[in-house]
Amino acid sequence: MTALVVTLVVVVVLVALVLGLWLAATANRLDRLHVRTDAAWAALDAALARRAVVARAAAAAIRLDDVSADRLRAEAERAERTPREEREEAENRLSLQLAAVDRAKLPLALAAELLDAEHRVVIARRVHNDAVRDTLTQRRRRLVRWLKLAGTARQPEYFEIVEPTLSGEPDGAPLPRPSARVLLLDPERRVLLFNGHDPIRPEARFWFTVGGGVEPGEDLRSAALRELAEETGVKLSDDALVGPVWRRRVAFSFDGRTYDGEEWFFVADMADEVHVDTSGFTDVENDVVDGHRWWTVHELRETDETVYPVQLPTLLPSVLTAKWDGTVRTVR
Template structure:
């Protein structure tokens, strides 16, 4: 049996189409799998952030509890504590309702009654919920956008995995992170994840002048002054804290954005931090032009590997941003590249 040239060509074209469809289906199924993993992980992060907010809410309830002479305040504390306990135990189906009730209860709290440290803790917990919810909803949106396409549905490329769902809750009407009652300073900060030729990153050691016994570690950087660009502010802070001069154009980024609320030197500060990446030849940092507060609060420095950062965390000296050891590879890749990556939010 022989085939004509036309038949062979038609069969070849059919085979090519089948192979192309197979490759597309395989790559799409893999992409869907990654998106489902991303949705699951983002929900786990959101669940953890919500759980932390519930714990902080119960701490707030304890702080505002008062004697029987103020029954209204005592009842508010009881309600907040009960809602926090329910939120910690709520299942996925009831979570939105419970968390909305907790948000409403927190909105009714007079922030002025709380210690600055507790205000900072509440603001940080709420900021983490906000960021985690956005990450989760972004992951759900991307998954649904691909999962609901007709070819994907017809070929059942999503398998039996359930469709992810959005998580919608109201945000506090007066979030502690932006209220004028307790937040003394709102600023934008430019930071640099600085690498040497051995992929070590430079961290500064410091403390709050009000609590000198508690040390923590952080990347080089500081507040942006009026009229400064982020890059100019970053290299200025780099020079002031380490004596190293850098070209603003050599910075890669911003690669990360982080919102932090914390007490420092008696004030409550809300800082929006933008991180750049930069690779330099290793050097011994020598402060060139520190401010008075920097001389009081910066006590040391260290070129660190990821393992060093883990060791610092385990020694109860917190490293900021959180999980920097896990983020270093991403920053190192950005520092070695020639294109600025897309900025993303971190903790």
């Protein structure tokens, strides 16, 4: 009996030792990953700052009409002073202005410097997003979440900004894409989100609301109702949708193409249980959508996963508790 007790004690000690070493190693790796992410952001921030400086120089040097020059200069200055949480939109607006600049009218040295600044932003952004991906992968491991090994370190976020060379167009201009989206709520006050990925970046997964692009000649409400029926099987009348309650302007890339997106969000508050039917998915949606689930506000606030729109966890409660006053709110 004594030998058995000794054996059990030894096993417990060994397990505790191994577990302790693993926890220490994992915490140390997480710390290094967060340091790497912070360093990558600092490098990206510096690259973006340099691009803004060069953009202002281009606005001063090129023979633009006064309105275009002022707009380019204003967007460069806006990008320089915008806080981190709103930086993506500001930098994408600057990208759109730079895409319209005729580089042939710039002095050769300045054109080369602008091209170099843009390339450095592309490289820095990819390095940053790679660091964010690795950090999030580690943070999402079950034991890491259960034991809160990430401590108080802030969850890193991807930085989504248009890369001009991804568009495949000679001028690098993003393709306009208006879309209608739906905040589909079930009787338990949960919102339906789909999980998906970009075909050229399958490792970077994210959650998003029901909805999609507006077809030519289609109004926003009709598009929202059509997308809702196609993606979930839920068919509603016009008056069953509330909104649009939110508007989101976002530049993004998908499958190697860049888009200048404008998203309009409606609310569909369901009184009865919803059985989601995705049989209406297109071939593309079947390829890139990996699943769906209903989310509570608490789950949205606690998750380490990427959710769009970014402000969904903070703004959804007002949709759940207050009657819409007719105002369309800008979100990101």
